[in-house]
Amino acid sequence: MASHAAEWSQPTPEWLSLQQAALIYGVSVDTLRRRIATGALPASRIGARLIRVRIADLERVCRPIVVDQRSTHGRRA
Secondary structure, three states: OOOOOOOOOOOOOOEEEHHHHHHHHOOOHHHHHHHHHHOOOOOEEEOOOEEEEEHHHHHHHOOOOOOOOOOOOOOOO
């Protein structure tokens, strides 16, 4: 029987568990929980235990640091 894996593509999820988000963004689950507690990271509780965060909110909170390559003031080569 032929595999149909290539024909069935899964849509990108909009929500992630804290464990998934921590793994993808390289932070701890506790860090995400602290961001949620301070209100910096919106989250939704599903039932009594499940907490989910939106990828768009994670991208907003975990934005990259822009470094100006022209400015090397104070650095030695």
